[in-house]
Amino acid sequence: MTTPALLPLSGRRIPPLNLGASSFPHHRATLRLSEKFILLLILSAFITLCFGAFFFLPDSSKHKRFDLGLEDVLIPHVDTSKGGKNLGGYLIHGQGHDEHRHREEEERLRNKIRADHEKALEEAKEKLKKSRDEIRAEIQTEKNKVAQEMKKKDSKPLPPVPVPNLIGINSEDPADKDIREKRDKIKEMMKHAWENYRQYGWGHNELKPIARKGHSTNIFGNSQMGATIVDALDTLYIMGLHDEFREGQDWIDKNLDFSVNSEVSVFEVNIRFIGGLLAAYYLSGQEVFKLKAVQLAGKLLPAFNTPTGIPWAMVNLKSGVGRNWGWASAGSSILAEFGTLHMEFVHLSYLTGDPVYYNKVMHIRKLLQKMEHPNGLYPNYLNPRTGRWGQHHTSVGGLGDSFYEYLLKAWLMSDKMDTEARKMYDDAIEAIERHLIRKSNGGLTYIGEWKNGHLERKMGHLTCFAGGMFALGADGSRDDKAGHYLQLGAEIAHTCHESYDRTTLKLGPEAFKFDGGLEAVAVRQNEKYYILRPEVIETYWYMWRFTHDPKYRQWGWEAAQAIDKYCRVSGGFSGVKDVYSSSPAYDDVQQSFFLAETLKYLYLLFSNDDLLPLDNWVFNTEAHPLPVLHLANTTLSGNPAYR
Ligand code: DMJ
Numbered sequence: 001m002t003t004p005a006l007l008p009l010s011g012r013r014i015p016p017l018n019l020g021a022s023s024f025p026h027h028r029a030t031l032r033l034s035e036k037f038i039l040l041l042i043l044s045a046f047i048t049l050c051f052g053a054f055f056f057l058p059d060s061s062k063h064k065r066f067d068l069g070l071e072d073v074l075i076p077h078v079d080t081s082k083g084g085k086n087l088g089g090y091l092i093h094g095q096g097h098d099e100h101r102h103r104e105e106e107e108r109l110r111n112k113i114r115a116d117h118e119k120a121l122e123e124a125k126e127k128l129k130k131s132r133d134e135i136r137a138e139i140q141t142e143k144n145k146v147a148q149e150m151k152k153k154d155s156k157p158l159p160p161v162p163v164p165n166l167i168g169i170n171s172e173d174p175a176d177k178d179i180r181e182k183r184d185k186i187k188e189m190m191k192h193a194w195e196n197y198r199q200y201g202w203g204h205n206e207l208k209p210i211a212r213k214g215h216s217t218n219i220f221g222n223s224q225m226g227a228t229i230v231d232a233l234d235t236l237y238i239m240g241l242h243d244e245f246r247e248g249q250d251w252i253d254k255n256l257d258f259s260v261n262s263e264v265s266v267f268e269v270n271i272r273f274i275g276g277l278l279a280a281y282y283l284s285g286q287e288v289f290k291l292k293a294v295q296l297a298g299k300l301l302p303a304f305n306t307p308t309g310i311p312w313a314m315v316n317l318k319s320g321v322g323r324n325w326g327w328a329s330a331g332s333s334i335l336a337e338f339g340t341l342h343m344e345f346v347h348l349s350y351l352t353g354d355p356v357y358y359n360k361v362m363h364i365r366k367l368l369q370k371m372e373h374p375n376g377l378y379p380n381y382l383n384p385r386t387g388r389w390g391q392h393h394t395s396v397g398g399l400g401d402s403f404y405e406y407l408l409k410a411w412l413m414s415d416k417m418d419t420e421a422r423k424m425y426d427d428a429i430e431a432i433e434r435h436l437i438r439k440s441n442g443g444l445t446y447i448g449e450w451k452n453g454h455l456e457r458k459m460g461h462l463t464c465f466a467g468g469m470f471a472l473g474a475d476g477s478r479d480d481k482a483g484h485y486l487q488l489g490a491e492i493a494h495t496c497h498e499s500y501d502r503t504t505l506k507l508g509p510e511a512f513k514f515d516g517g518l519e520a521v522a523v524r525q526n527e528k529y530y531i532l533r534p535e536v537i538e539t540y541w542y543m544w545r546f547t548h549d550p551k552y553r554q555w556g557w558e559a560a561q562a563i564d565k566y567c568r569v570s571g572g573f574s575g576v577k578d579v580y581s582s583s584p585a586y587d588d589v590q591q592s593f594f595l596a597e598t599l600k601y602l603y604l605l606f607s608n609d610d611l612l613p614l615d616n617w618v619f620n621t622e623a624h625p626l627p628v629l630h631l632a633n634t635t636l637s638g639n640p641a642y643r
Pocket of ligand 1: 271462534535597621
């Protein structure tokens with residue numbers, strides 16, 4: 001759970017090389033084309049040279065060459081009776097042997113070589129006669145052929161896997177009419193978001209609901225990967241919007257292609273795409289989702305080729321070249337990014353029987369385990385070249401958050417067998433409680449940020465997810481402190497609710513302070529925005545599941561109404577720039593996580609508990625539900641085909 005898209009990026013780009021082909025406008029494809037021309041010219045000159053040389057060389061040397069060729073390669077025969085020499089099973093014809101046949105053979109070969117040369121020369125000449133457009137079209141056809149062949153190779157069916165017992169995909173409507181109506185309202189909001197995306201942004205990553213066109217950010221690279229479709233699929237399924245689900249499936253089947261020259265965020269693509277595809281696969285049983293998830297995962301693997309095995313933040317899907325965000329401390333990778341791969345990668349190994357994914361994430365864990373933890377804390381930055389921590393900043397919000405979440409969820413997903421993950425979680429949470437969690441003068445519990453030995457009394461909207469995490473981790477906690485952690489979850493939920501309640505729009509700011517007289521309020525202008533984030537509602541939902549205290553449904557409903565009132569526009573839903581203003585400006589982005597998370601958690605808040613019960617499902621950090629693997633361990637035991 002981090003927000004790289006919102007942080008300043010270096011934006012460094014290498015300008016395309018210009019070989020002076022002025023009639024070809026500055027484009028990389030054009031560059032490749034002119035390179036082809038030069039190669040073609042060199043080739044034809046070379047062929048002409050060889051051809052000419054052949055006729056001008058003295059006869060004796062020509063013969064020598066042919067003899068060599070014939071002797072060494074062409075006459076593998078074992079019959080020495082006619083005066084030949086037998087060398088290692090291959091017969092070399094000597095003088096006195098059927099000279100006539102030999103000469104005929106030579107002549108035939110000479111003619112063949114001459115004809116081949118002439119043909120090659122003709123073809124080269126023909127090529128040069130063609131216009132650039134014709135050559136370009138030919139190159140394109142070749143490329144398409146190669147791409148098709150690669151696609152065919154990629155689409156090989158995966159081995160069958162016994163799918164874990166899936167419980168609670170469907171559930172009855174809530175008995176209470178009021179709750180039913182609220183749930184219907186959330187479903188209607190989902191339809192509004194989806195239909196507008198379909199109409200104005202279909203295939204793009206996200207939607208600009210006011211400009212009514214597609215939108216994207218650098219986390220998705222430069223190609224249209226339909227992030228909203230993939231992220232929204234399981235929400236559509238859970239809500240029973242099956243026609244919409246099928247539209248999404250159809251688009252994915254026909255258009256979702258990962259062989260693109262595009263540099264994406266490994267973390268974002270993992271949580272939104274791989275997580276989304278895996279959840280859609282488990283819910284619907286449609287093989288296409290599993291296949292696409294595995295194809296995409298293969299494209300992320302080169303990101304792990306670093307001296308330490310800690311992956312780069314970004315990877316080019318085509319070239320496999322990785323790098324880190326320019327803004328990250330001393331070229332570091334980010335804890336919440338490389339630490340939020342475990343759930344999806346374990347499922348990939350489970351489904352494919354290939355240990356490669358599992359090994360990658362276990363390697364990260366082992367490395368983190370061995371490192372020194374200043375004050376028991378995990379800094380947000382780790383250099384993938386040196387294996388050393390960057391700046392000593394620790395956060396349960398952006399840059400750190402979902403690393404802790406995935407330790408807990410690794411344990412839950414393994415049917416509580418992965419006790420190593422649980423221990424790491426317990427140790428980390430104890431250190432966080434000691435150093436980062438405080439009570440304000442007004443009695444609000446908050447989680448600050450640790451910066452070089454100093455506690456910043458500021459909490460992010462992202463950090464609010466931790467209320468739900470504490471509640472989820474209560475059962476099974478060390479020293480039987482379940483009550484304590486449930487209480488801590490409730491306190492964080494309360495603080496985050498206050499951050500909503502103290503605004504004009506009743507929507508929470510991006511970050512809020514606990515300094516002096518100010519509590520749970522944003523101070524800086526650039527922290528007053530709300531971009532349809534889910535974390536506060538996520539915590540309400542977990543707290544509802546564990547306590548059934550009606551206030552959580554009440555708070556969730558307040559948030560839903562505020563979103564519908566202030567973020568809804570005729571073209572979808574938009575973030576707002578200032579939650580303290582009664583007429584805020586829109587940011588004009590409908591984030592894909594609004595459909596994946598915010599609306600899903602709201603829908604679940606007004607559903608019965610037997611819809612995706614938490615004993616059987618674990619939600620990834622993008623709210624994509626993955627089944628608990630009720631097995632002896634989480635390595636590869638799911639796929640007997642490979643044992
Ligand atoms: C989501 O993409 C995920 O929850 C991620 O972990 C962090 N932030 C956004 C939503 O705010």
